[in-house]
Amino acid sequence: MAFWYVKEKIEKTSAKEICKPDVFKFFQGSNVGFFIITTAIGVMLILNLVSFSFLSVSNLPKLFLIFAMVAISEEIVFRGYILNKLLERAPKNFAIILSALLFSALHMANSHFGIIGFTNIFLSGVLLAIVYLHSDNLSVPIGLHFSWNLIQAILGFAVSGYQESGLMSITYNSSEGIVTGGEFGLEGSIILIPVVLISIILFLQKNYFKTKTYK
Numbered sequence: 001m002a003f004w005y006v007k008e009k010i011e012k013t014s015a016k017e018i019c020k021p022d023v024f025k026f027f028q029g030s031n032v033g034f035f036i037i038t039t040a041i042g043v044m045l046i047l048n049l050v051s052f053s054f055l056s057v058s059n060l061p062k063l064f065l066i067f068a069m070v071a072i073s074e075e076i077v078f079r080g081y082i083l084n085k086l087l088e089r090a091p092k093n094f095a096i097i098l099s100a101l102l103f104s105a106l107h108m109a110n111s112h113f114g115i116i117g118f119t120n121i122f123l124s125g126v127l128l129a130i131v132y133l134h135s136d137n138l139s140v141p142i143g144l145h146f147s148w149n150l151i152q153a154i155l156g157f158a159v160s161g162y163q164e165s166g167l168m169s170i171t172y173n174s175s176e177g178i179v180t181g182g183e184f185g186l187e188g189s190i191i192l193i194p195v196v197l198i199s200i201i202l203f204l205q206k207n208y209f210k211t212k213t214y215k
Helices: 001-009 025-044 060-089 092-105 115-135 141-155 192-205
Strands: 050-054 168-172
Touching: 025 050, 025 115, 025 141, 060 092, 060 115, 060 141, 092 115, 092 192, 115 141, 115 192
Parallel strands: none
Antiparallel strands: 050 168
8 A cells, every 4th residue: 555655646656557467477476486495495305304294274374365465565565666766776787686685684673584594585586676577567576475485384484584384394304504494494594595596597598487678
Protein backbone atom coordinates (compact mmCIF):
# COMPACT_ATOMS: atom_id res chain seq x y z
CA MET A 1 0.00 0.00 0.00
CA ALA A 2 2.89 2.36 0.76
CA PHE A 3 4.42 1.59 -2.64
CA TRP A 4 1.10 2.26 -4.38
CA TYR A 5 0.63 5.53 -2.48
CA VAL A 6 4.12 6.81 -3.34
CA LYS A 7 3.81 5.90 -7.02
CA GLU A 8 0.22 7.07 -7.57
CA LYS A 9 -0.18 10.01 -5.20
CA ILE A 10 3.30 11.46 -4.70
CA GLU A 11 5.17 10.65 -7.91
CA LYS A 12 1.99 10.75 -10.04
CA THR A 13 3.02 7.64 -11.96
CA SER A 14 1.38 4.24 -12.34
CA ALA A 15 2.23 1.42 -9.95
CA LYS A 16 1.07 -0.94 -12.69
CA GLU A 17 4.22 -0.08 -14.66
CA ILE A 18 6.23 -1.99 -12.06
CA CYS A 19 3.72 -4.62 -10.91
CA LYS A 20 2.67 -6.65 -13.94
CA PRO A 21 1.55 -10.06 -12.59
CA ASP A 22 2.49 -12.96 -14.87
CA VAL A 23 1.94 -16.52 -13.63
CA PHE A 24 4.24 -18.06 -16.23
CA LYS A 25 7.12 -15.75 -15.33
CA PHE A 26 6.46 -16.37 -11.64
CA PHE A 27 7.01 -20.09 -12.21
CA GLN A 28 10.10 -19.39 -14.31
CA GLY A 29 11.57 -17.54 -11.36
CA SER A 30 10.41 -20.25 -8.96
CA ASN A 31 12.28 -22.86 -11.00
CA VAL A 32 15.50 -20.87 -10.64
CA GLY A 33 15.12 -20.55 -6.86
CA PHE A 34 14.27 -24.24 -6.57
CA PHE A 35 17.32 -25.26 -8.60
CA ILE A 36 19.75 -23.08 -6.61
CA ILE A 37 18.54 -24.18 -3.18
CA THR A 38 18.23 -27.89 -4.03
CA THR A 39 21.70 -27.85 -5.61
CA ALA A 40 23.25 -26.50 -2.41
CA ILE A 41 21.29 -28.97 -0.28
CA GLY A 42 22.25 -31.79 -2.65
CA VAL A 43 25.92 -31.01 -2.04
CA MET A 44 25.28 -31.18 1.72
CA LEU A 45 23.59 -34.57 1.33
CA ILE A 46 26.46 -35.93 -0.75
CA LEU A 47 28.92 -34.78 1.92
CA ASN A 48 26.65 -36.25 4.63
CA LEU A 49 26.42 -32.89 6.39
CA VAL A 50 22.66 -33.08 6.94
CA SER A 51 19.86 -35.65 6.97
CA PHE A 52 16.08 -35.31 6.93
CA SER A 53 13.09 -37.09 8.41
CA PHE A 54 9.38 -36.50 7.83
CA LEU A 55 7.75 -34.22 10.39
CA SER A 56 4.28 -32.91 9.47
CA VAL A 57 2.25 -31.20 6.75
CA SER A 58 0.27 -29.10 9.21
CA ASN A 59 2.44 -26.00 8.90
CA LEU A 60 2.62 -25.88 5.09
CA PRO A 61 -0.25 -23.38 4.54
CA LYS A 62 1.36 -21.01 7.03
CA LEU A 63 4.74 -21.31 5.29
CA PHE A 64 3.19 -20.61 1.89
CA LEU A 65 1.45 -17.50 3.22
CA ILE A 66 4.45 -16.14 5.14
CA PHE A 67 6.94 -16.52 2.32
CA ALA A 68 4.53 -15.29 -0.34
CA MET A 69 4.10 -12.10 1.68
CA VAL A 70 7.85 -11.78 2.22
CA ALA A 71 8.68 -12.31 -1.46
CA ILE A 72 6.04 -9.90 -2.75
CA SER A 73 6.75 -7.11 -0.26
CA GLU A 74 10.56 -7.29 -0.43
CA GLU A 75 10.65 -7.49 -4.23
CA ILE A 76 8.29 -4.55 -4.62
CA VAL A 77 10.49 -2.48 -2.32
CA PHE A 78 13.99 -3.52 -3.41
CA ARG A 79 13.69 -4.45 -7.09
CA GLY A 80 10.45 -2.69 -7.97
CA TYR A 81 11.19 0.65 -6.31
CA ILE A 82 14.74 1.06 -4.96
CA LEU A 83 16.53 -0.55 -7.91
CA ASN A 84 14.47 1.37 -10.47
CA LYS A 85 15.07 4.65 -8.64
CA LEU A 86 18.81 4.00 -8.52
CA LEU A 87 18.85 3.18 -12.24
CA GLU A 88 17.38 6.62 -12.95
CA ARG A 89 20.36 8.31 -11.29
CA ALA A 90 23.31 5.91 -11.37
CA PRO A 91 25.13 3.45 -13.65
CA LYS A 92 23.57 -0.01 -13.92
CA ASN A 93 26.27 -1.93 -12.03
CA PHE A 94 26.34 0.59 -9.19
CA ALA A 95 22.54 0.44 -8.89
CA ILE A 96 22.56 -3.37 -8.73
CA ILE A 97 25.32 -3.49 -6.12
CA LEU A 98 23.87 -0.74 -3.91
CA SER A 99 20.36 -2.21 -4.00
CA ALA A 100 21.83 -5.62 -3.06
CA LEU A 101 23.80 -4.08 -0.18
CA LEU A 102 20.65 -2.42 1.13
CA PHE A 103 18.78 -5.71 0.75
CA SER A 104 21.44 -7.54 2.75
CA ALA A 105 21.58 -4.78 5.37
CA LEU A 106 17.84 -5.23 5.95
CA HIS A 107 18.63 -8.65 7.46
CA MET A 108 21.37 -7.51 9.85
CA ALA A 109 19.01 -7.53 12.84
CA ASN A 110 18.04 -11.17 12.19
CA SER A 111 19.07 -13.82 14.69
CA HIS A 112 22.51 -15.40 14.12
CA PHE A 113 23.35 -13.01 11.27
CA GLY A 114 27.03 -13.11 10.24
CA ILE A 115 29.46 -12.40 7.41
CA ILE A 116 28.51 -15.56 5.48
CA GLY A 117 24.83 -14.68 5.79
CA PHE A 118 25.55 -11.13 4.65
CA THR A 119 27.50 -12.42 1.65
CA ASN A 120 24.84 -14.90 0.54
CA ILE A 121 22.00 -12.41 0.90
CA PHE A 122 24.02 -9.76 -0.94
CA LEU A 123 24.71 -12.20 -3.79
CA SER A 124 21.06 -13.22 -3.89
CA GLY A 125 20.17 -9.51 -4.12
CA VAL A 126 22.49 -9.17 -7.12
CA LEU A 127 20.91 -12.25 -8.73
CA LEU A 128 17.37 -11.00 -8.08
CA ALA A 129 18.24 -7.65 -9.65
CA ILE A 130 19.72 -9.32 -12.74
CA VAL A 131 16.77 -11.63 -13.34
CA TYR A 132 14.39 -8.70 -12.85
CA LEU A 133 16.23 -6.56 -15.38
CA HIS A 134 16.53 -9.46 -17.84
CA SER A 135 12.84 -10.32 -17.64
CA ASP A 136 11.48 -6.79 -17.19
CA ASN A 137 8.83 -8.29 -14.93
CA LEU A 138 8.70 -8.32 -11.13
CA SER A 139 6.93 -11.70 -11.16
CA VAL A 140 10.27 -13.40 -11.91
CA PRO A 141 12.22 -12.27 -8.81
CA ILE A 142 9.09 -12.75 -6.71
CA GLY A 143 8.93 -16.37 -7.85
CA LEU A 144 12.66 -16.89 -7.27
CA HIS A 145 12.51 -15.28 -3.83
CA PHE A 146 9.42 -17.28 -2.86
CA SER A 147 10.78 -20.72 -3.79
CA TRP A 148 14.24 -19.85 -2.38
CA ASN A 149 12.73 -19.28 1.06
CA LEU A 150 9.97 -21.88 0.91
CA ILE A 151 12.16 -24.86 -0.02
CA GLN A 152 14.50 -24.10 2.87
CA ALA A 153 11.62 -23.85 5.32
CA ILE A 154 9.89 -27.00 4.04
CA LEU A 155 13.09 -28.99 4.56
CA GLY A 156 13.52 -27.69 8.10
CA PHE A 157 16.20 -25.04 7.61
CA ALA A 158 15.92 -21.67 9.28
CA VAL A 159 15.41 -18.90 6.71
CA SER A 160 17.70 -15.94 7.42
CA GLY A 161 17.54 -16.85 11.11
CA TYR A 162 13.74 -17.31 11.10
CA GLN A 163 12.78 -20.83 12.17
CA GLU A 164 9.43 -22.49 11.52
CA SER A 165 8.41 -26.16 11.50
CA GLY A 166 8.37 -27.54 7.97
CA LEU A 167 7.46 -30.71 6.17
CA MET A 168 10.78 -32.26 7.20
CA SER A 169 12.92 -32.17 10.30
CA ILE A 170 16.61 -31.54 9.72
CA THR A 171 19.51 -33.19 11.55
CA TYR A 172 22.96 -31.61 11.30
CA ASN A 173 25.65 -34.26 11.05
CA SER A 174 28.35 -31.62 11.32
CA SER A 175 28.83 -29.10 14.10
CA GLU A 176 30.52 -26.67 11.69
CA GLY A 177 27.94 -23.91 11.33
CA ILE A 178 29.97 -22.20 8.62
CA VAL A 179 29.43 -25.28 6.43
CA THR A 180 25.82 -26.17 7.25
CA GLY A 181 24.59 -22.66 7.99
CA GLY A 182 23.58 -23.61 11.51
CA GLU A 183 20.89 -21.54 13.18
CA PHE A 184 20.87 -18.89 10.45
CA GLY A 185 19.89 -21.50 7.88
CA LEU A 186 21.26 -22.39 4.47
CA GLU A 187 22.10 -18.75 3.78
CA GLY A 188 24.73 -19.02 6.52
CA SER A 189 26.57 -21.80 4.64
CA ILE A 190 29.68 -21.29 2.52
CA ILE A 191 28.35 -24.01 0.22
CA LEU A 192 25.65 -21.66 -1.08
CA ILE A 193 28.15 -18.97 -2.13
CA PRO A 194 29.61 -20.70 -5.24
CA VAL A 195 26.16 -21.92 -6.28
CA VAL A 196 24.80 -18.37 -6.35
CA LEU A 197 27.97 -16.99 -7.98
CA ILE A 198 27.73 -19.55 -10.79
CA SER A 199 24.04 -18.68 -11.23
CA ILE A 200 24.90 -14.98 -11.54
CA ILE A 201 27.56 -15.72 -14.16
CA LEU A 202 25.18 -17.90 -16.15
CA PHE A 203 22.46 -15.26 -16.18
CA LEU A 204 24.93 -12.57 -17.22
CA GLN A 205 26.03 -14.72 -20.17
CA LYS A 206 22.65 -15.97 -21.34
CA ASN A 207 19.14 -14.57 -21.06
CA TYR A 208 17.03 -17.47 -19.77
CA PHE A 209 13.82 -15.42 -19.88
CA LYS A 210 14.04 -14.66 -23.62
CA THR A 211 12.97 -11.03 -23.32
CA LYS A 212 14.87 -7.79 -23.71
CA THR A 213 18.09 -7.48 -21.76
CA TYR A 214 18.99 -4.38 -19.83
CA LYS A 215 21.34 -1.86 -21.42
